[in-house]
Amino acid sequence: MSAQENMITMQKVNKWYGDFHVLKDINLTIKKGEKVVICGPSGSGKSTTIRCLNHLEKFQKGTITINGVELTDDQKVVRHIRSDVGMVFQHFNLFPHLSVLENLLLAPIWVQKKPRKEAIKTAMYYLERVKIAEQAHKYPNQLSGGQQQRVAIARCLCINPNVMLFDEPTSALDPEMVSEVLDVMVELADEGITMICVTHEMGFAKKVADRVIFMDAGQIIEENEPNAFFDNPQSDRLKLFLEQILSH
C-alpha cells in the first residue's frame, strides 16, 4: 500500500483542553475510498478526532496529512483542506436565512469561484441525488429533520470533496427519518468516496463500513472489519459497550 493511496494519515495526534487530555496518541490511516465508522461512549473523543481533520479543533502534538497535504494552522492550508473535506453535522447547521438552493450555491460560487449558472446546475444535480429537488426554493425551517440533513449532505457534495466526515448525522432525527438519511449515505458509499462516520447506527456500519473503530477515553481501543468487530470483540471495553448498545 503506497503512501499515495493513503487519503488520511493521523500520527500520534494528541489534544488537550487546558489540562484535560482529550486525545491520546491517535494513530489512524485511511485509504482512498475506504469507509470507516467510529463508535464509542460519550466523551470518548470520536467527534473531536474527526473535527481535527477539518481544523474545527486544533491539536497540540502529532501530524495530520490529508491527500498529501499536511494540516497546519496556516489559514491558506486550512482553507485548502476544508475544500477537500466535507462535514455533515448532527444538528444540520443549514443557513436559515437562505433557501435550500442558496445554501448549496454559497461554497461553489464564493470559494471555488464558479459561475452562477454552473453552480446552480451542480446544486440541482445533487439535490436530485438526495431526492429533494422539489424543495429547492424552500427555507430550512420549512423542512423536516431528515430533509434538512439530506440538504446538508448535498451542500457538502457541491464542493466535490475527496473526504466526507459525518458527525452523528442521524442522532438528532426522529426514528422514521433515520433511514432516509442512511439510504443516501449508503448510496454515497457505493460511489467510492472516502467516508468517516461517527455514529451509533450499527446496521449502517455492518452494511457499509470497511472498518469499524472503537474509541474510549480519548484513544483507539480496537479496530476491525465489521463482522469480526461485532461478532468477536476482543477487548473488555468493547464487549461492555456492545452489550450496552445492543441490549435494546
Next chain:
Amino acid sequence: MAVYALKEAQSAPSTNKGLLFWLRENLFSDMTNSFFTLLGCYFIYLILPPLVDWMIIDATWTGSKEEIVKDGARWIFIIEKFDQFMYGFYPEQLHWRPNLVALLAIAFMLAMKFVHNSKVKIAFILLLPVVSFILISGGWFGLETVETEKWGGLMLTIIVAAVGIIASFPIGIVLALGRQSDMPIVKTLSVGFIEFIRGVPLITILFMASVVLPLFFHDGMDFNKLLRALIGITLFQSAYIAEVIRGGLQAIPKGQYEAADSLGLGYWQAMILVILPQALKISIPNIVGSFIALFKDTTLVLIIGLFDVLAMVTLTTSDSNWLGFEVEGYVFVTLIYWVICFSMSQYSKSIERKFNTEH
C-alpha cells in the same frame, strides 16, 4: 380490540359573540377589572375632552395675533413661524432646494421598494447623498452657497440624524467584529473606544468634538461646526450600535460559524454571507430603537451653536412679538418628534416582517 376510521377535519365553532360579550369578558370580567375600567374611563374623561377642546375646537387657526379671542391653542404662531421651524435661517428664496431634496428622498424610498434593477438602486444610493449635499449647501453648478451656520430647524435635525444613522452603521459593524477578534490590538482598540464613548454623555462628546477636533488641524482652517457635530454624533452612535450588533452576533449558534468554516469560507465571506445577515436580523428592534434615540438626541447640537427644530422653537418664543406662545411651540415640536419616531418604529416592524423567513 377496536379500530377507528379516519375523521375529516371540521371547521371550528364561531367565536364571534358580539360587542357586549367582548366588553363583559375583557373589561368587566370581575370586580377589580371593572373598577380599573371605570377608573380608566374617568381619566379619559378628565383628559381627552379638554385636550381636544384646546387643540382643535377652541384653537385659533387663522387671523393675526391681535385678533385672538378664543382660549384654545393659538396655532397661528406655528403657521406664521412655520418656515423658520422647518428651515432655520436658510434663505427663503432658496427653500426650493431642500424641498427638492425631500422629494428626491421620497422618490428614493419608493424606488427601493418598487424598482428591481440593482444597478439603478446602487446608482441611486450613491448619487442621492452627493446630489443632496450639493443642492443644500450650494457652491457648484451656479448654485448659491449657503453656509452651514444658516441651516436649521427640522431640516437640520433630519440631516444630522440621517448622517449619524447612515455613517454609524458600518462603523458599528466593524467595531463589533473588532471586539470579537482574536487579534489583540484590534480587540483592545475596539473595546477601548466602545467603553470610552459609552462612559460619557453625548453632550460631552459634542463639546469635545467642538473643541478638540480643531486642534488636529492648523489654525488657518475653520473646521466647520456642523461637521464637528456630525463626527461627534457618528462616533457616539457607532459605539452603541456596536454593542447591539455584538449581542446579535452572540445569539448566532456556534454551528453556523462551524458550517461556514467547514465549507471553506474565509472570515469576511462567512461574516458577510452567513453570520451578519442573521445577526442583523435579530438585532433590528434594538438597532432601530437606538436610531430613534439618536433622532431625539440631535437636539443637543444646540450646545455647539446649531439650531435644530427645538432650538428654533425656543428661539422664536423669545421673539418679543411672540412672548407667551411657548405652549403651542412645544406641543408642536412634541408632535413632530412623535410622528417621526413612531414612523421609524412602524418601519422597523415592516422590516422585521420582510426578513422573517422563519415561517
